[in-house]
Amino acid sequence: MSIQPNQSIGIIGMGLMGSALMRMTGAERGWDVDPRRCAGVTSADDVFEHCDVIFLCLPNSDVASRVLREAKLHAGQIIIDTSTGDPAEMAALGAELAARGVHYLDATVSGSSAQLLQRDVLVMVGGEAAVFEQCRELFAKFAREAVHVGPCGSGAKMKLVTNLVLGLNRAALAEGLAFAQQLDLELLQTLDVMRRSMAYSRIMDTKGEKMIMQDFTPQAKLSQHLKDVRLMLAASSIPLPLSETHRQLLEKAEMLGFGDADNSAVIKAILEP
Structure with a gap:
């Protein structure tokens, strides 16, 4: 099974990478601490409430952890964390979210935002293999290749x-x-x-x-x-x-x-x- 057309996509963090991902994935909502970058929302809660798949494009795993622990997540959501962070912290975050019924992939990107806009990046993904397969077609929208490298935290490593x-x-x-x-x-x-x-x-x-x-x-x-x-x-x-x-x-x-x-x-x- 892959991401279905009726499943909505959101972005948290609308900097260079987040903005590029929004353009390539067709994400409907995007939030950033800079209100000028927000797209279709007034708060991060809007993204977490309405989106089935959410990309995190944040400075580090500390920020990502804080955002996710404050978010109102619901079972079945898929969080795709592109942040380059601490592998141990990202593995712990994956286990914590799994206990809440939320799927977490640390999907780090090899390449720049400019290369992503040309579908010339590699995505290295840690997390459940089945969830990775579910997202494979989504990764193909912006990456030349996506590879599953192990459990949560492996993408960061x-x-x-x-x-x-x-x-x-x-x-x-x-x-x-x-x-x-x-x-x-x-x-x-x-x-x-x-x-x-x-x-x-x-x-x-x-x-x-x-x-x-x-x-x-x-x-x-x-x-x-x-x-x-x-x-x-x-x-x-x-x-x-x-x-x-x-x-x-x-x-x-x-x-x-x-x-x-x-x-x-x-x-x-x-x-x-």
């Missing part, structure tokens, strides 16, 4: 692992371009050569020209990735030396005023003295 590698690829690209600048190489040509070489990663396609042109219009905010790196370090029982260095770079970029800028602004932490 997988997102931290993929974001670790993604973030380090981005930081490596920033350092490489900064190094090329110091060597007086032409940067657009350097980026083209790197794309043709064994150094290639997809991050060059999405962030390379943004770094070179200093265009930090946000696709995904730098401060959000700093939050993710801190979660990685807190969740790991082994040292993560590259991620520790990455944290320091991101904190420097945030201190320089780039927290709300695109995460490609990490290059400023390398270029600035």
Whole structure:
């Protein structure tokens, strides 16, 4: 069984990702703390009362937990939490909601809101396999692929692992371009050569020209990735030396005023003295 046409969809959190999800899923209601972003509702309660499937697009699992514990949920609802949060907290939240008859999927997204609008993201989902299958057609509206990775909390774990590698690829690209600048190489040509070489990663396609042109219009905010790196370090029982260095770079970029800028602004932490 899949989500039926008569089942209504709502969004909690109408930032970049939430707004993109509303457009791609045809969600009927969307709520945000910023009233200018709300769509068809005056409160979060309106979404929880009228919607059968609700996407959460919130800053972290603490906020998601607080919102859900205050919400008037009803048995049979499906909560799809796209927030990148603490895996243990999300697993506990899934168990708590299951006791109330509410289905919970931690469905983390690999890709930006711009990529989601092109159906070019991967969704990594933790929760009951049967509920995942029920939502598969819904995921297909905005993702090129959705994969079930285990019980509640597993989506958050997988997102931290993929974001670790993604973030380090981005930081490596920033350092490489900064190094090329110091060597007086032409940067657009350097980026083209790197794309043709064994150094290639997809991050060059999405962030390379943004770094070179200093265009930090946000696709995904730098401060959000700093939050993710801190979660990685807190969740790991082994040292993560590259991620520790990455944290320091991101904190420097945030201190320089780039927290709300695109995460490609990490290059400023390398270029600035």
